Amino acid sequence: MTTHRVAATVETAQLGSYQQAARLMLLYSIVTDSYPRKGALASVLPWADELAKDFRSLLGYTLHTTSHHARLTRRLDSLDGSQDFTAVSSKRPFDRRRLAYLCLVLACLHRSRIEINLADLVRELTPHANTIEHLGFDPTAPGHKDAVVDVIDWLVHRGALRLSDGSTQHWARDHERGDALYDIDQSLCAALFKPGKPLQHLTSVAGLLETAPTGTGRDARRRYAAQRARRAVIEHPVVYYADTDPETASALRQSALVEDLTRFTGLKIERRAEGIMLVDNTGHFTDKRFPGRGGAINRTAGLLLAKIADLQEDPAQAGRLSRLPAPDPVDEHHVLIAHIDVALPHTATLTALADEAPAPGPHPPVAGHVDDLQQPHPPATATLIEQARLDEMIAELYEEFGPSSFTIKWQADPAGLLHEAITLLQDLLLVHRVPGGILIRPAAGRYRNITAALPSPSVDGQFAFDFSAPEDVTR
Template identity: 70%
Template sequence: MAAHRVAVSVEPADLGSYQQAARLMLLHGVVTESYPRSKALGLVLRWADELAKDFRDLFGYSLQASARHARLLRRLDSFDAGQAFLTVKSKRPFDRRRLAYLCLILACLHRSRIEINLADLVKLLTPYANAIEHLGFHATTPGHKDAVVDVMDWLVDRGALRISDGSTEDWARDHDRGDALFDIEHDTCAALFRPNKPLQHLVSAAGLLDTPAAGTGRDPRRRLAAQRARRMLIEYPVVYFSDTDAETAIALRQPTLAEDIARLTGLPVERRAEGITLVDTTGHFTDKRFPGRGGAINRTAGLLLAKIADLREDPNRSGSLQYLLPPDPGEEHADLLSRIDLALPQSGTLEALAHAPSLDTGYLADDSDAEVSEPPAQTGLPFVEHGALEQMISELYEEFGPSSFTSKWQADPSGLLAEGLALLADLSLVHAVPGGILVRPAAGRYRNITAVLPRAAHDGQFALDFSPEDTAR
């Protein structure tokens, strides 16, 4: 039997515990005494040495652990629009204001002692926020106090702060009389914001990405491609061979990749002709559960996939479908990067230490490059026009009744359609393009989806089985 390359020193009886600790770190990034749950930190610390080695060897990640927290420092190969912090209560993505307030509040906490009340923290925050054009903070401006409360709840949830008196709700209702007192966990605050490079040294967000240095030889490039392939498999719902470069596609097809990831996580790797995915059989190793019971957006997205499958399988309608090539992933990423860079400040960069990402974007070719095959060819994907999608959502509302889609969405089918398609795009099941969507190959696995099918209600009508908490939204 070949020796394992992952969890080498872990006994078979302890492998399940090790894999649970690995999934915790990969999913949450930060584990503290209270986040994501009690006893999670103890489990991670038990396997900290083994995890640190495997994360470094497999992904190039760094695991930093102390008695009060564990932090996984990732290396990014690309940016994507699906990366987001979520509010604790509503589970909505942080907007730009909340992200800015989070950074400023962490900076203010760094300059504070062991405790601080919210009123004093806001006094520290206000001049910094007002010094930034289009940001600002004023307690009477709609949305500003709500953004601060969401940030404070996020920090409390992760154990960076602990409420010892009062509440953020009291302050939000009346900032002149209400207040909250927080104990500060400085080590956790420092762990939450730890970029790979000093931001003052960057002239572009591309400097945060992991790019091989110019002149990298064939063998180092292959090792880097293997690391990149493993990172993609862990970080994304599905990886399509046609979306990667040739060396990464070769690494994704290697049997050792599936063996290593399966042993690390305890989850099976599924490979198809078009790509590869890590299947979450636990139901807890993802930030976006799909399909799922409950949630108007989640279940509507599943019903849309069923409608799309019916369209593709209907002999009378499938012939009218167009098949279009998806946009080039490199061009899309370059466009996203340019939009991120638009928000960079015009001053404050230390020019003498500035990192120029253009110096790291490639390698010097050598004779061995001829052995690398061409990237996998792109194939046409079914194009579903926006008008057809609107017809699908209208049919769902007619079939189940507007009230089945909760009070939030019963009068807004277009909004629910947009949110459902955004979820499917985040899951790499569809790709949004002007005028509609392209249906990606992994959507085919849900053509017989049953988790979102209606059930009979007591009155004989069919209704969507939403969870109680969702109906209150």
């Protein structure tokens, strides 16, 4: 009988149910009986003990379950935008104002009892927001009430608040006479905001990141590197060997990683010479679907990749393309941390209890010898596509499909659509923005035949291509 380290006690006939529960927790982090869909919690609780053990051993994550919710607490090796918050109605990512309001609202709810009026909540929120420079709250200021509505809707969607009377829209239209009454789920509110360390003890945002173990044996360091490798595959669209340290790169190449993650998630691992990725063959384990049915941004991104592939494969053009050294992810991460730390309110730091911030970096080197590991790759280079070429490509797409194919929002704004499509491709680690253009990353070649799915042109010469579907939803 075959024994497995993952889902060790799960019968073969029940493995699909277990994997679905694991994917659900990884995708949403918080699961209740109504979020992300009715009855979701019932699919997780039967596997709570097995999932908790596997999350801890595989990824170093902590799964906490109660009869009312399940909460997955992650450990971060680097800062990135993959765990953003999005508005329920517009599906747009939360901006800084909304994120700040969300934290302040949760703090206010923590001091409340079992229910609260929206007007009372805002009265409590206002003085705290007004003490923060450049934040504040003014019901007459553009966007302030909209931000509060988005935060309240986000909490209602997850079950932390339950509307019992009134409406946020009534309050938004007339904040003096409109109101709404909410029941508060205090345990869920506490679960939603659960940092790994007290924020008052941090002198840098880097203190929230995992650090390599020190003063331990080689086996412990290898286990840590293996966890870091599995976290990278789970959390990122693709992992490039050249972007990792030697011990993590070695762990990424191990057959045990493929076996463990495949059994844990039910998904497929795809390897290439440059890296590794977890392929979502279910169509549901992702916050950014690509490629596939979607709005103008998603499909334009795919068409741009096709044009870039044609350019690279054209013997007459390929020789003229420049290649530049790929940016160092460690250096870029240092810059990101420095930018975030500029806004850190040091006046609130408890100096006596402050943790010393670790050296920032998405893959800090693990102490010890690496003589028997894969050595670091030489500096990688990537093809540069200049901004002028990208402008030509989007103009060709508008001419080929017709401006009306790109929805009312984008039909007169090709530059804006190009910017959003490139942003999507960068989020997926398929390209990298640099001054004057973009660098093409290796995984982009996976989509070089993406136009094979396009329909044939109609009699007027334009493709009957429907860009009118709603934009892809994000978490």
